Amino acid sequence: MEIFHAFGIEWKLLVIQMINFGIAFFVLRQFAYKPIIAILAKREKEIALGVAAADSAKKEKEAILEEKDGILRAAREEGGKIVEGLRKEGSLQERAMVREAGEQSAAILADAKAKAEEERAYILRESEKDVAKAAILAAEKILRTSVHTA
């Protein structure tokens, strides 16, 4: 047709140009578009995994903190109970010790009193003996003096 000739349109050139564009399209799709889309998808996946891991770590941390709080609370309660028990036990022991010490001191005191009484009785007995001896001696002396004088 005249118009095709006027514009230089030739089917061979049309086919070659289509092939040219086809090559450019194929290479761009295979070596530019696909790697970029693959890397975008990979990055998106990595980010999703990271977010999921962070979320999981957050939940785990919350669970650990909760568990820690529970353990601390239980330990505090347990410690309180132990301290209370020890305090009661200490108080009982203190009372028992005081009572025992009182009993011991009373026993020592009674023993000491008994010993003192015994000592006094012994001294009295001894002094009575000495007085009797002295009285006898005095009587002997008086008798002797009387005898001599007589």
Add this chain to the structure above:
Amino acid sequence: MVVNRSLHGVVVNIGFLLWICYGVAIMEEGFHVSIKAEELTQWMGVPITNSLLMSWVVVFLLIFLAFLIKRNTKLVPGKFQIVIETLIGGVQKFVAESLESEVLATRFTPFFISLFLFILIGNWLEFIPGVESIVFHTAEGETVSLLRAINTDLNIPLALAIIAFITIEVTGITVLGFWGYAGKFFNFHSPVNLFVGLLELLSETIRLISFSFRLFGNIFAGSVLVGIITFLAPYAIPAPFMLFEVFVGLIQAAVFALLTLFFIKLAIMKTGH
């Protein structure tokens, strides 16, 4: 109506093109404009034109870019990879929102990106100093540019339009099924629906022309405009025009890719009766 808009665009583009050619024709000798790509040589009966050579350069640059991206792709991205990822991710998101399907977005995003980059690099390469200044002496004794902006040769926009057209139609048939897709154009529920369907069918085929001529017309006209300005006032004056054409090159690449996307969206949409 879609048909009217497409036809209007084609008429405007062809009119502007003819106006430019007329303007060039009345200029004094020394400025040469060829609406056809110049043939450098032939190889096995295939004409090797300067635009074909340029399209190989574009393909080579795109292959280089692809390998550069592949080589620098790491899990922890560098600055270059961040830019590429943002662009590809942004386009993918936009396509997914437009087509309302992640599967279709994954399938079509590389196609739209390739279309955009192929057209964009093809449009921008001509502004690299020296690219169109390298000349080649043909066997016929003609002196022609060794390289020519790819979209100033209708073969390339038409080839891209055919690819886009086939992609749109095949996607429509794949998603809706053959009868479902055919039902969009042959609707026998009422005469009005039938008429509208046939108009839609006409607009589908006209897309081939509107797609190719929109791109070809804009880029060829821009190339001629810059050529004329450079011929008339070679120093400083062409710079704003070239800057404008850089912008036009970007817009046309985006328009081509976006229209393909929207026509695919239209093709996979079910119509109510």
